[in-house]
Amino acid sequence: MPRHAAAPRAPHRSCFHARQRGRLTLGPLLALLVLAGGLFLAWWLISQPPRVERRAPAEAPPPLVDVVTAHQRAAAPSLHGFGRVQAEREAHLSSRIAGQLLEFAPNTLPGMVVEAGTPLALMDDTDLRLALRDAEAGLAQAQAQLAMERGEQQRAQSEYQSFGRDLPADRRALVLREPQLRVAEAEVERATTARDRARLDLQRTTLTAPWRGMVQSRLLGAGSEVSNGTELLHLVDVTRFWVRVSLPGEALGWLDTATDDAPGSQVTISSRSWPAGHERLGELIAVLPTLEENGLQAQLLVAVDDPLGLELGSPALRLGDMARLDFAARPREGLFVLPVAALRPGDEIWVLDDEDRLRRRQVTVLHRGDERVLIEEGLEEDQRIVISQLGQPREGMRLRARVADSERPAGANRGHDS
Known part of the structure; x- marks a missing residue:
């Protein structure tokens, strides 16, 4: 009996072992499937390029430029130069007889002003x-x-x-x-x-001043034996000095020289040795026949009355001084006055038309100055002139205009341009 009762348990163990083997085979297969799916998904994500939404590029705003308005009016150039002061008249007074120089007059000292006919030196008589x-x-x-x-x-x-x-x-x-x-x-x-x-x-034993002048120097001492023609004194006329100045030849067309019937162009004279703001007036009296050696410029003579300021107390204009001369040029009608920045190479002007587009204009330049240019032909009234620089200017390119500071009313604020 006990043997017959134990026999039915054998089949139960084999079924259990069979189910265990089935589970062990299905697990790795699922793991492999999950790994393969993950790898496939990673490859697919990597292989797909990113999608970027492309938009049309924004249009760049037109360049902002400064402009001035062209107006016709009477104008003259600013003409100036630097010149050396020289004496209009000077003399080396000499003895006209032979003998001994006894003495100089008490007022015959360098820097003293003597009137015409004043005794200057006395010879032994x-x-x-x-x-x-x-x-x-x-x-x-x-x-x-x-x-x-x-x-x-x-x-x-x-x-x-x-x-x-x-x-x-x-x-x-x-x-x-x-x-x-x-x-x-x-x-x-x-x-x-x-x-x-x-x-x-x-x-003639008494040497006298031929005109009103200043003693520049005494060339001999008292007691010297002199012969006929020996120089004793150097005298400079103080009623008028000259200033010799060089200007370009084209400047002569704007100036007038003095004649018997009309005065010459007025000249304002200043010197670094004078106090700030002090000036003297002169007159253009002549244009010399020779050109200046280095620059081949015209040479002009400007006369200054009472140069030492003895009568009016004006600043003294000394011989040999380097002075600045500003000429009052004769104005001409119907000229356009523009900043020098408006003139381009080849006598060209950039004009902004009614549609804010760049237009090139050839002009006739009458005068080129340090700060301004005078245009005679090639422009029209109220045209807007571009004075800013452009990197690549093209005919017809669109621009934005801004009124230049030189034309803006005092106290006005600059607005924002759209």
Whole structure:
């Protein structure tokens, strides 16, 4: 009985082992399927490119440029230059006689102003006074001889009349002592000339100023022995100085030189040595026939009255000073005045039309200055002129206009351009 009861358990173990083997086979298969699916999904995600939504590029705004408005009016260029101050008239006064220089007058010092006719230096006149006395004595003797000869002629005239007969003209002249009378008259004339020369030499012992001037230097000392023509003093006329200045030749068409009927162009003169704001006025008097050597520019002479300010107390214009000269040019009608930045190479101007597009215009330039240009032809009234720089300017390109600061009213704020 016990053996028969234990026999039915064997089939139950084999079914259990069979189910265990089935579970072990299905698990790895599922794991492999999940791994393969993950790898496939990763490959698919990597292989698909990202989708970027492409939009049309935004249109760049037109460049912003400064503009000025063209207006026709009467205008003249700003003409200026630098020139050296020189004397209009100066003299090296010399002795006209030989002798000893006794002394200079007390006011004959360098830097002193002397009036015309003022004594400046005195020469020793002892010998010349003696020469004058001798010349006066010689004149008195010649006059006495003439008087005696006239008495002899009267006596000869009486004798000839008592002779009662006419003689030929040549013999009658001898009888009446006419040759002797002419000799006596000539001796008086010669003696008079000698007296006048001696008197003039005596006057020349005092050296006087020929005109109002300033003593520049004394060339000799008192006590020096001088000969005829020895220079004693250097004198400069203080009534007027000249300033020699160079300007381009085209500037002459804007200026007027002085004539007998009309004054020359007015010139404003300034110097670095003067206090700030001080100026002097001059007048253009001449254009020299030669050009300046280095720049081949025209040379002009400007006259300045009372240059040392002795009359009006103005700043002194010294000889050799380098002064700035600003000329009042003669204006011309119908010109366009633009900033120098408006002029492009080749005498071209950029104009902004009614549609805010760039247009090129060829113009006729009458004057090119440091800050302004004067245009005669090629523009129209109220045209907008571009003064800004552009990297790649093209005909017809669209721009945005902004009024330049030079044309904006005082205190106006700059608005935002759209």
